[in-house]
Every structure is written in structure tokens, then in C-alpha cells.
Amino acid sequence: MEHRADDADRTSDLAARVSDLMPGVRSDLEALTRIPSVSLDSFDQRHVDDSAQATADLLRGEGLDVRIVREGGRPAVIGHRDGPPGSPTVLLYAHHDVQPPGAEQDWDTPVFEPTEVGERLYARGVADDKAGVMAHVAALRAHGGRPPVGVTVFVEGEEEVGSDSLPTILQEHGESLRCDAIVLADSHNWKIGVPALTTTLRGMVRVVVEVRALEHGLHSGLYGGVVPDGLTALCRLLATLHDEAGDVAIPGLRTSEAADLDFTEEDLRADAGLPEGVQPIGTGSLLSRMWTRPSMTVIGIDAPSVDTAANLLTPVGRAKLSMRLHPEEDPATAAEALRTHLLEHAPWGCRVDVEVVDDGSGFSADAQGPVYDAARSAFRDAWDGVDAVDIGVGGSIPFVAAFAERFPDAAILVTGVEDPDTRAHAANESLHLGEFERVCLAEALLLERLAATGHDGDHDE
Structure with missing residues (x-):
């Protein structure tokens, strides 16, 4: 992508502008992060409403x-500003809801009080994804509130619980979200100092499986050894989901090889905090296991606690399973394959019931063309000459596939503020402040360079 001779000066000016803005951007990020907007039903949803209002106020500013729109689910925020005549329209996506905090004792700092330690x-939520919200705000501020392109900002309020109302939002408000390109700030960079464009995302299926062995509890001494119990039967069933090497043992699921990037077991151990002696599971390249092959995780079990358990055979065991899928796998097909496997492996004739809680399609981008050229040049300049790496991500963002289906002609750029030590969803989630500034600058540069790509004038579905 060719640029004018004064591009270097313009880049320098924008970098200085973003640098001057960062104290205010950080202050607003901290205020937004203090709102505990956990979208899970068991948490107070008034905080999600407060977070939506705070986001709306930032965009109005x-x-x-x-x-603020609500279509049967959590509140989403839609903001728009027209660009100069003939300029393209860019949709900037993030989400303002966050994951549950988990056990407070696992955190080294207060969960919802942003605390600086080192860099x-x-x-919770300071990176995933309230920093994404503020990256969009920072890019707008860098252009003095007058971006060189039309801008629509869409900040979802239920991404962390599956985006159930997103199809209705797209149906009811799709015209106001129509655009030439989307910047989705909910992914991560390759490492500190190396930016990335995410070109694949895995799909997902979540199910709850229930194993019933008895109609009621029984004395474990009187009947143990001859009558099965629900928890033991559940454990046996869950053990069938992986083979001895740790690969997912459900037949028919898609797999492929990921990009051949330099990523070693030492890198994995450092990024994931994998203790010495604990071995990675599965076969094939590490990146393929994380990006393009299925995975299966038990993310919750209903069981009596150790401290309060009675000495009896528990009649029922329940577990929630999270299955990640090849980026091009059909979630409905995968869910049926999982259901079939669980029913066929019911231990000792116990009754097995499977409920699909939610699912989402993956994403695979053809990362070519002027929009991607503009993104790569913006990243290169924001990271002082370091080229962006095309990566896959093992996580799932349902919005991407839904938007790609509704607006197939819009180029989708999946970017983000996270890095391998962000620990999104886990205790001690954090944001690298230096990388955050680079993300804000890259997006400001991107808006300017997308203006040069023009408006195709044709948005027919």
C-alpha cells in the first residue's frame, strides 16, 4: 500500500497526540473497569446496565x-458518526461485559480496583475487553472527534455468556451496523513488542451432561460395591472424551495444521504457567492443538463439597463441558457428535442426558486486500517497524461469524490488546500499558489509512 511523502510526519504527529491522551484514556479505562459488569445470570445485572451507560457516555463525549439497545439480553451500545463524503464506514467492536472474578484469594490485587504493578x-476486565472499548475511544480522540472515515461503534454486553441476543440485534439494527470494514478489538498480540492480526478463531459448543445412577442417595457402606453412584459414573464418562495421548476422542471432528510459527514447549510453559513435570496433552504441533484442532474441557461439576459431603452414594452427577472446534467446523454437527458419544458411552447402563447450552461458529479470514494492507502498515508504524504476525486463536468470538454471515463483503480485522501474560478469564488478569498505547496508536493510524481505500458504494447483501 503506497502512502504520501508526509506519512512519516503524520505518524509522528499522531503518536505524539496519542501519548498526550493516554493519561485521560487510562483514567477512563480505570473508571470503566471498576464497574463489575459480570454478565453471568448469577451476578447482579444492574452493573452491566451501569457499564453500558458508562460506555454510552464515553462515546457521546x-x-x-x-x-443503548436490548433485544432480550444484556444491553449493547451503538454509536455512529458520519465521515467525510465518499469515505468508507468502519465498525469498531468491543464488549463491556466481563468474566466472573473467581476466588478472590487467587488474586494478588483487588479484583475490580485497577492496580499498577511494574508495566x-x-x-478483572481491564484487558478483556474494556481496554478494547477504550482503544476505540482513544482512536477517536486522536482525530479530535472528527475521524477521517465514517465510524460505527458497537459494544456488546453479553459476549462472555455466548451473545444469545446478537442474531436479533443484527436483525433489528443491522442497517445501522452496515460498514465496509470491521475492527474487532478482542484478541491478542503475538508477544510484547510483536503485533498480530488474528485470521482464525475456533468455534465452540458448551453442553451440560447429567448422569443418573439412582433415584435417591444410598448408604455407601450398605450398597457400595454393587450399586453405582452418579459421580463415579460421571467421572468414567468424562474420561472417555480423551484418548491416552490427550487428543479429543470424538470421531468425525475436523482438524488441520496451523501456521508454522516459532513456538516451543518452553514458550508454552512460560505463557501458560505450566508447571515442570506436567506434560502438554494431545499430538501434533503445539499451535495446531491450540488453534485448529478440537479441545474438550470440563469447566464445572455439580457435586457435594468435600467439607459437607455425607457418606452416601450420590444419585446424580452433572458437568458442564466446553468443546472448541476447528475454525470451519459446523457447531451443530459437532454438538450432535458429542451427544452421540456421551450417550453411547453411558457407564453401567446409567441414564445420560445432554443439554446444549450454547454454540458458536468459528472464523477463517482471507487476510488479503487493501484493508489488510492498511492494517499491516498501521501496525508496523505503531510498533516501530515490527511487522504484524498472522495468528490463530483458540478462543471463540460468536460476533465475528454472525457479522460475517450478515455482511459478507465487509473486511474483518480481528485485533486486540492482550498478550501471552494477560491471563484473560483467570485470576490476575492484566494489561501491558506500553502495548495498550501502541494498540491505540495503531487504530488511529488505521482509521486514517482506511480513508485512502475509498468507499465501494455497494453494500447489497
Whole structure:
């Protein structure tokens, strides 16, 4: 992508502008992060409403026409500002809801009070994805509230619980989300100092499986050894989901090889905090196991606690399973394969019931063309000449596939503020402050360079 001779000066000017803005951007990020907007039903949803309102206020402050929409789920925020005549429209996506905090004792700092330690800022949601919200705000501020392109900002309120109302939002408000390109700030970079564009995302299926062995509990001494119990039967069933090497043992699921990037077991151990002696599971390259092959995780079990358990055979065991899928796998097909496997492996004739809680399609981008050229040049300049790496991500973002289906002609750029030590969803989630500034600068540069790509004038579905 060719640029004018004064591009270097313009890049320098924007970098200085972003640097001057960062104290205010950080202050607003911290205020937004203090709102405990956990979208899981068991948490107070008034905080999610407060977070949506705070997000709306931030966007109004940048001159956008803003409304909060709710289509049977959590509140989403949509803001828009027209660009100069003939300029393309860019949709900036993030989400304002966050994961549950988990056990407070696992955190080294207060969960919802942003705390700076070294080069990082710690708190739940400070990176995933409220820093994504603020990266969009920072890019608008860098252009003085007058971006060189049309801008629509869509900040979802239920990404962390599966985006159930997203199809209705797209149906009811799709015209206001129509665009030429989307920047989705909910992914991560390759490492500190090396930016990345995410070109594949795995799909997902979540199910709850129930194994019933008895109609009621029984004395474990009187009947143990001859009558099965629900928890033991559940454990045996869950053990069938992986083979001896740790690969998912459900037949028919898609797999492929990921990009051949330099990623060693030592890198894995450092990034994941994998203790010495604990071996990685599965076969094939490490990146393929994380990006393009299925995975299966038991993310919850209903069982009596150790401290309060009675000495009896428990009649029922329940577990929630999270299965990640090849980026091009059909979630419905995969869910049926999982259901079939669980029913066929019912231990000792116990009754097995499987409920699909939610699912989402993966994403695979053809990362070519002028929009991607503009993104790569913006990243290169924001990271002082370091080229962006095309990566896959093992996580799932349902919005991407839904938007790609509704607007197939819009180029989708999946970017993000995270890095391998962010620990999104886990205790001690954090944001690298230096990388955050680079992300904000890259997006400001991107908006300017997308203006040069023009408007194709054709948005027919």
C-alpha cells in the first residue's frame, strides 16, 4: 500500500497526540473497569446496565450519536458518526461485559480496583475487553472527534455468556451496523513488542451432561460395591472424551495444521504457567492443538463439597463441558457428535442426558486486500517497524461469524490488546500499558489509512 511523502510526519504527529491522551484514556479505562459488569445470570445485572451507560457516555463525549439497545439480553451500545463524503464506514467492536472474578484469594490485587504493578495494570476486565472499548475511544480522540472515515461503534454486553441476543440485534439494527470494514478489538498480540492480526478463531459448543445412577442417595457402606453412584459414573464418562495421548476422542471432528510459527514447549510453559513435570496433552504441533484442532474441557461439576459431603452414594452427577472446534467446523454437527458419544458411552447402563447450552461458529479470514494492507502498515508504524504476525486463536468470538454471515463483503480485522501474560478469564488478569498505547496508536493510524481505500458504494447483501 503506497502512502504520501508526509506519512512519516503524520505518524509522528499522531503518536505524539496519542501519548498526550493516554493519561485521560487510562483514567477512563480505570473508571470503566471498576464497574463489575459480570454478565453471568448469577451476578447482579444492574452493573452491566451501569457499564453500558458508562460506555454510552464515553462515546457521546466523542460526538457520536449513541443509543443503548436490548433485544432480550444484556444491553449493547451503538454509536455512529458520519465521515467525510465518499469515505468508507468502519465498525469498531468491543464488549463491556466481563468474566466472573473467581476466588478472590487467587488474586494478588483487588479484583475490580485497577492496580499498577511494574508495566502492567491488574483487574478483572481491564484487558478483556474494556481496554478494547477504550482503544476505540482513544482512536477517536486522536482525530479530535472528527475521524477521517465514517465510524460505527458497537459494544456488546453479553459476549462472555455466548451473545444469545446478537442474531436479533443484527436483525433489528443491522442497517445501522452496515460498514465496509470491521475492527474487532478482542484478541491478542503475538508477544510484547510483536503485533498480530488474528485470521482464525475456533468455534465452540458448551453442553451440560447429567448422569443418573439412582433415584435417591444410598448408604455407601450398605450398597457400595454393587450399586453405582452418579459421580463415579460421571467421572468414567468424562474420561472417555480423551484418548491416552490427550487428543479429543470424538470421531468425525475436523482438524488441520496451523501456521508454522516459532513456538516451543518452553514458550508454552512460560505463557501458560505450566508447571515442570506436567506434560502438554494431545499430538501434533503445539499451535495446531491450540488453534485448529478440537479441545474438550470440563469447566464445572455439580457435586457435594468435600467439607459437607455425607457418606452416601450420590444419585446424580452433572458437568458442564466446553468443546472448541476447528475454525470451519459446523457447531451443530459437532454438538450432535458429542451427544452421540456421551450417550453411547453411558457407564453401567446409567441414564445420560445432554443439554446444549450454547454454540458458536468459528472464523477463517482471507487476510488479503487493501484493508489488510492498511492494517499491516498501521501496525508496523505503531510498533516501530515490527511487522504484524498472522495468528490463530483458540478462543471463540460468536460476533465475528454472525457479522460475517450478515455482511459478507465487509473486511474483518480481528485485533486486540492482550498478550501471552494477560491471563484473560483467570485470576490476575492484566494489561501491558506500553502495548495498550501502541494498540491505540495503531487504530488511529488505521482509521486514517482506511480513508485512502475509498468507499465501494455497494453494500447489497
